[in-house]
Amino acid sequence: MLEDKLLVLKCRRGSRDAMCRIYEKYKDYLLTLAKGLLSGQQSAEDVVHDVFVSFARKARQFQLTGSLRGYLATCVINRVRDKIRARTRQAEALESANPVIPDLVNPEHRIIEAEELQRLRKAISQIPYEQREAVMLHLKGDMKFREIAKLQGVSVSTIHGRYRYGLDKLRSMLNSEFEK
């Protein structure tokens, strides 16, 4: 948090190193978030690109009031929503991605896990967007329900509902795949 404030301060003074450090620090987190919400690799990359470029444009006047991580995550969400609004809701083909699976050494286990993640991604892309956002922001974005509620402009109980329904749908989809 303190490091972020310092980095933002340096960016305001035009420090390229500080800007690179912010990108290095949050690029994977934001890409994962964008990809979870959009499911397409290229679209997710574009979102992260646009978020950082926009941040750089206003870096000189930028005032950090909360967490930088939260701010950038919110920017990603807004961009994702713009993208979704801009295009008709056609499911983007699940592109071949190379998910990184942490803490796994066994190659056999890795293949199983990779397949599992592929199925998970596909399932996430198929649940309604509001539910997807609630699930991804809470689990991957580490956001509290009240923060997501504020972002979506609905009550906390609605977010609880969206989160629960989203998880239930994911579970049902993954189990039916598993049982096939």
Next chain:
Amino acid sequence: MRPAEDIKRLIKNLTDKTSAQMDERVLKDVLSALEESEKTSALTQPNIWRIIMKSKITKLATAAVIVTAIMLGMYALTGSFDGTSITMAQIRQAMEEIDWMQMDGWSEEERLTSWYSFASKVAIHVHSKGRILYRDFNAGKELVWNPGSEYIYESPIEEGRLEEGRQLAGGVNNVYKRLTKVFDSIEAKGDYKITRELGIYQSQEVEIWTSCRVKGKAGPTRTELFTMYIDIDKKLPIAATDVKKGADVDIQLNVEFKYPESGPADIYEAGAPRTAQIKPSPEQ
């Protein structure tokens, strides 16, 4: 049936890494956007006055005036200081004969040079980053130049800023008079102990007046030790330092006062390039 916890764990473990191509593309565009923002910011930055007024050095200059005001208040109450050579009456007399005052202030982070003309009601500030503000209270307008800009932006002085002009109209003593009342009460609370002694400042014989905190807690905005150096011959303050200390704060601000016969005649003499054209501020 997979438990919900399992799905939560899977989602939490989702991690995508950016590719080298993506990093290259994003960083290239990000750095060029940053560079672009630097240029436009230099052209449009309207907040020089806020920057200057928020500057700790400006606050120190104000503090220097304030401490003198405290002295004035003490003098008014007691009639004189114990056994010292310079009296506040002498300082007041010396200040009344002044037209131009130049103030050079610095801390570890920044520098600021200001000129005040009490006769022509002009204030000029040059910040270490190159920004220049020229404020003419008689004409009711201010000029701002930012480094790299081809233009000097002109705008009317805001109503809220006119107080500075009214203070200038009365000369330095007007400021002291107004502040004396306020700081009499601060002094009466006994938060600071004031001492005076003879000493040397840059090979010059001076009186050193110090104001040391004796009550309350240290804090980042609270003065621990304020020192002012008074020229014995001219009876004028020539320098001041302000030390603030807190849990993780240790700042020293420095100001030197000069009393030249005149200051910059216009914003160009203050350092703006002669090629810069004056035009109305886009903010109007």
